Structures are given as structure tokens and as C-alpha cells.
Amino acid sequence: MKYVIIGNSAASVGAVEGIRKVDPEGIITVISEESYPAYSRPLISYYLAGKVKEEDMYIRDPDFYENNRVELLLDKKVSRIEPEQNTVKLEEGQSIEYDRLLLASGSSPFLPPIKGIEKQEYHFFNYFDDIKEIQQKIQLNQVTRPLIIGAGLVGMKAAEAISLLGLPVTVIELGPHILGSILSDVPARMVQRKMEEHGVRFIFEKTVKEITWGEELQGVVLSDGQGVLTDLLIVAAGVRPRIELVEELPLSKNQGVKVNEYMQTDLENIYAAGDVAEGWDLLQEENRVIPIWPGAYRQGHVAGMNMAGLKTKDSGGFAVNSIGFFGFSIITAGVFEAREGNEEILCREEPDSYLQLVFRDNRLLGFIKLGEVGQAGIFTWLIKEGIDCNSFKEKILRPGFCLLDLPEELRRDRMRGGETIESPGCA
């Protein structure tokens, strides 16, 4: 059996490990456009801030590919997939045959339409090489006024890292508050204040209309005509699934590539996992891209086992995020706002912490937890299992909620753990 995996991040590593659980013999080829073994994308901001050294960026030991007998092709770009011939063609002309193909090409950063952007140097904050370029500019003292477009997860981690390097960061955000994909207004303001205390400046509800330059980058003009000077422009305006390789193929896709519960696309030999795939969203009950690291690994792992012939269903997932700024932690999962109008929202707000729970029919649908970390996974478990929380709902809101607060039967079930209860897998 010949396996080909396009991409070399979480989903790809998951697939290699999934395949090898089932098939120790088959030939695995991993193709990556980048020049590194699988590294942690979430760690790139840690790297820039000097918290993680280069050798700790890699998510597996150096002998991972050798031990799993993987042929790793770095700096190679796939130009097309030829499903009739079961081959993948590289830009440099080489063809690679497959019996099973995994599309784990991830997502690529979105470049918003800004006048003059094509003429100027801007940076994304998604790949290791992006960060190395930014790092070089900062080290050469070429940066005094960094500007970030977008206050999402990527933009905020960029803001934190650059601020930790002692530079005054300005962030321009189209929406009314930061982290719009995971936070509602009140907790977002709380996090914003923490960031402002560290010198990050925010401009909301504005877009960048135009980039101005002389010999070098000078600044940007915002939608209201206001000018902001900058000498380092970072674009963090979201990502899009990289479906260009399957654009012409007869398989269902919306934003991402649609997959069934076996992570298989409409073409039975082609699978997809990670940011490029529309897997099952347990809460929204639809196929959707959920671009998170743990989900990418899980999907890749399930895809790998299926590719190797062990029928394994993916349980589906939902958004789960853990992120922090200047030591202030944010953990969220599921939905954070009323959707159908029959949700019940409970909140506990204190000066340095915040907890918001969203229930529907006494089942937890989502939470936002700021400033306190412990036991958050029990919340995630309640969501995943759809547990009726009616008898202990008020206890969930209290600080220090833990297994003790569950009804006896559930608590005993948790205490046994291990073999008797299948871990629900991460979201």
C-alpha cells in the first residue's frame, strides 16, 4: 500500500501515527512546501518572544520520520492531483503514485484588498519562515512602530510576542472587540485591558484602506481617513482552507473539502483532515471547518487508520481554544452566545476572572473561562457528552468546580476512568 500525505503539520503527523498503528509495512510519503520537520504552528509566537528555542519547535523527536519509515519530501510543491492515474504531480515534474491520498494542506492566510499592498512588504504570522523574517527585522533595529491588521487569535499572539520584545504595538480591528471568534464583548474587554496594560494599542471598527510608502513603508490610511505610521506591517486577517489542489476535482466542497465520518472525500481514495477539511461539528450538527490544532491531529489520526484499512469513525468535534496573553489565560469551547433564543447564559465576573456558561435544555453548549485554568476539561467533557446538568448547574458556575460537584453516579464513572470509559477524544 502506498500512502501519500500532502502537508506536514498536526493532521499529517496524526495520519502517520494512525497508519502505523494498523499497517507497519506500507510506504508513506509526506510532501511539504516548507523546509522543516513537523513543527508547532501555535509555538511560533513563543519562538519570536524568545520563550522557545528552535530545537523545541518540533513536535516529534528528530528520528520520527525514520522510525515510522516515512519518506519526507521538504521544499516540494504539489502542482496537481491526478485521480485517474492515482498520482500526485510535483511542480518540478516528478509524479508520485498513491493508493490512498491524504489532503492535509491546511489553510493559508487571507490578504484583504488594500490599495498599495502589492507594492509593499507585509508579513503574515502563520509559518515559521514568516516569524524568522519578522525576527530578523526586529533584530536589525528596523522596527519601531509595528502594526497588526486583525485582532483574532493569530493577531493577538503576534501583538503579545512583539510587545514582549519591547515594541509599542498597534492593532487595527474591523470588529467591535478583540478575539471575536471565541469571546463575547465583556470578556473581550477584560482581555483587551490586560493587553493595554502592556502597551498594546487598539483601533476598532476600522479597516486599512491604503498603504502609503516613500522609499520604504511609511504607514497606512484607515477607512475613516486617519493615518497610522508603521515600519512593520503584519496581516492577520484570518485564514482560508487551501483547497486549490482539489478545485477541479469532482468532490464536494464549500469553504473546505467535505469529508464523511471516515475522513474520506467523495473520491474514495482521497481523504482530508485538518484546516482544509469540513468535518462533523457536534454542536452545530453540520460539516464545517474547525481550524484548531487538537482537531487536526484527531482527524488526521482517524484518516490514517481508515486509509490503512481499519474502519474508524470520527466522533466529530467542536471549537476548543486555550490561549493566554501576558500570563492571563483564556479557555473557551463550544458556542459563547445565544443562537436559537432558548439558551440560558450564566456568568460570574470578578476583577481578575470571568466565567460564562451557555446552556440549552440544561446541557452545556459552551463556556468562556478567563483568568482561572483548573478543571476546564470537565466543562469540555460535559459539552461533548451532552450531559444533563440540571441538578448541578449552579455548582458549575462556582470557583473550584470539580468532580466532587458531579452527581454520585457521574462522579463514580469519572473516578473509574481508564478502561471502562473511553476517553471522548479532544474536540
Added chain:
Amino acid sequence: MKRIYAREEYCVGCRLCEIFCVVGHSKSKDIIKTYKKEPDRPAPRVAVWEDGPLSFAFQCRHCDQPSCVEACITGALSKNEEGTVLCNEDKCVGCWTCITVCPFGAIQREEGEKKKIVKCNLCSGEPEPYCVSHCPNRAIVYEERGVE
């Protein structure tokens, strides 16, 4: 695999398991030196939960399909061949993603400046985990229960 199980009917909440967990993960493995002399005292990997007469000790379940290992963004968490879920503390950056997905709330944090998780490693290399061997009431046991 052998796992640690709590027997709540015998637990009086004395927290000796927490104390001896710290000792078992210290440099000297000596209780006096651990608490009086050594500068970087480790955090306990086991937690005693207590509410009135109900109490029990709880630590990592070493899941067959550990969510934390799947979710770890650095590769610090792994499951070894014996089934023990281990954390390479040198690689942990304290992102708390594992805490976000652990369905048991069993992952602890290092206290103070060190921003890292700590978790039960079944006292690798010891015949019996410290919490188990030092519990005066046998309220924590280490045994193979198989599938119940």
C-alpha cells in the same frame, strides 16, 4: 494496565498522598530534605478533593486514547508502550491545551513562576506509586482492573 484507583469510603482527606507525591518527585526523595532543604519543590500530581465527609485522591487516568496527547501543541505529552501518559517538562510551555481537553480535570500545574503542567507518571521505576504506598488507609490502590 495497572492504574491507580481511589476508594472514597476509606479516604479521610489527610492529604498524605499529596505530600508523598511531592517527595516521590523530588530530587532526594527524602521527606525532610524535600520540604526543608530543596529549593524547587515539585507540585503534587495528585489532588485530594474534599467536601464534608466525602473525599478522594485523584490523578491522571492514563486514558487508552488520551485527549491530552492528541491536543498537546508541543509534543511534550506522549503515551509510552506500557500505557503511561508522560509529560516531557522541558517541552511544556504551559499553554493549558491539555487542561482544556482532559475529561477528568486531572492535570495539575506547577506553582509559582514555572509555567508548566505536572501530571502523574505512576512514579515510573518504582514498584508502587508513592501515593499508594504511603496511604495509611489503603484508600488508594494500584491494580489491574481490566475492563469492568
